[in-house]
Amino acid sequence: MRAIRVERLGPPDVMQLQDAPVPSPAPGEVRVRVEAVGINFADALAVAGEYLTRTRVPYTPGMEFAGIVDALGEGVQGVQVGTRVAALGGSGAMAEYATVPAAALIPVPQSLSGAQAAAFPVSYFTAYHGLKTLGRGEAGEWVLVQAAAGALGTASIQLAKALGMNVIALASTDEKLEIARTLGADVTILQDDPDRVKKVRDAAGGKGVPLILEVVGGKRFQESLDMAASRGRIIVIGNASREQANLRPVELMKRNLTVTGLWLTSLMNDAPATAEAARALAELVGSGKVVPQVGPTYALDQSVQAFEDLLNRRTTGKVIIEP
Ligand code: NDP
Structure with missing residues (x-):
């Protein structure tokens, strides 16, 4: 072969x-x-x-x-x-x-x-764990999806919408933002828009975003902290920039932020979490609500x-x- x-x-x-x-x-x-x-x-x-x-x-x-x-x-x-x-x-x-x-x-x-x-498997299980298992997202809450037209991004938008959440999507081109809109993103913003931090905060009612799926890392990680609402949850899933990010824990204290890492490989060993994700995803894929x-x-x-x-x-x- x-x-x-x-x-x-x-x-x-x-x-x-x-x-x-x-x-x-x-x-x-x-x-x-x-x-x-x-x-x-x-x-x-x-x-x-x-x-x-x-x-x-x-x-x-x-x-x-x-x-x-x-x-x-x-x-x-x-x-x-x-x-x-x-x-x-x-x-x-x-x-x-x-x-x-x-x-x-x-x-x-x-x-x-x-x-x-x-x-x-990879994109939808990761999106589910980011939004629900670790992110504890609720219907009606805002979530920020970065690299929104990518594999994980498109999965995250579809799942978030199916779970009743409101989605702000970031991506690098208008064509990519159009894909995010087609999948149901409520607000789309170019990731290099000079006013992106303010626009994201304003979109989520002016108070920042309660849940962020962070996949870019590097200097963009600081921006995720700036875009987060007080008590916001930032789920660190990727580092597409391949650059180091700086995290000053004191900054988390000031606004009661939570930063949580997510690695699908280790979560797959968590049998109850995997079973719950599989059950929810089977229902959503089976009914055609989410389409890979x-x-x-x-x-x-x-x-x-x-x-x-x-x-x-x-x-x-x-x-x-x-x-
Ligand atoms: P994607 O299909 O999302 O492709 C990567 C996207 O990242 C690009 O299209 C680009 O979108 C965005 N990006 C932003 N900054 C950069 C940069 N500096 N260089 C290259 N790309 C950049 O890939 P995946 O869905 O496979 O993965 C997305 C991210 O999620 C990755 O960081 C990946 O490692 C992570 N991941 C982690 C998992 C885990 O278990 N922790 C599981 C699955 C994915 P744009 O042009 O719009 O910026």
Whole structure:
């Protein structure tokens, strides 16, 4: 089969398309014929060696994917060969076949296409945990969504609206803001608007925003603090700027702010939180209230281009690779 291989860490062009043996499922694993791989900012950081965990090479990237169950390892029960599944594994999905522990499979409505199913797990579980599990957002509350046309951003807008919240969306271009509006964002503001802090505070009734999903980091982190309401909750989810942010705890004291980190990988080990998110998301996706946003789609031999486009802010929705 064809698979992407990374032998040394670096920019996207360290990825190479190679021939590899079709993997056999170990006990407790399933093998999936990969239909679509969801590419996350985290995949690009992992290839660069800048992710939260150390990347061991050589390896095949790709943590999120969907496809058809093709073979079952010893002891696997309750999974049918021939059904479409999504999966959230550690790596290995940028290939024609991938193996994954059966426990890492995520049931998806069979109405979703392979690409929609691959666009679902990371962005929607993260958005749910940001808005509800950690963010404790309530219907009628304002939430600020940064990088609003991206994979996580589009998921966050849809979920927030489905949960009855009011959304302020920030993004870098008018085209991206138009996508945010189409998904239901109530207020859209260019992220480089010189008056952005005042505009965001004014939009939320002049008092600032009670809940902020922070994904940019760097000097923008200070702005998130300035945009927050008194007692505001800032959920730190990403650092797309790849710059260091400064946090002076005294500033949190003055306005009773809460800053909470969110990492989906560790939250997936929290069984009750995962079960609650899965229940809520299954209902919303099943009823069609939220629809995973498929962005540009690339072939396996265009993987370098896909990563470069994602890193250079040229994409909206979830970047998909179809082997
Ligand atoms: P996106 O599809 O949102 O793409 C990244 C977007 O970030 C860009 O399109 C761009 O939108 C925005 N951005 C802002 N500043 C920069 C910059 N300096 N350089 C590049 N992009 C920038 O990607 P994802 O949905 O995969 O991820 C979004 C963020 O959420 C990332 O930081 C990611 O690491 C994080 N994340 C974290 C998770 C967790 O478990 N903690 C899980 C999922 C995502 P614009 O042009 O509008 O500014």
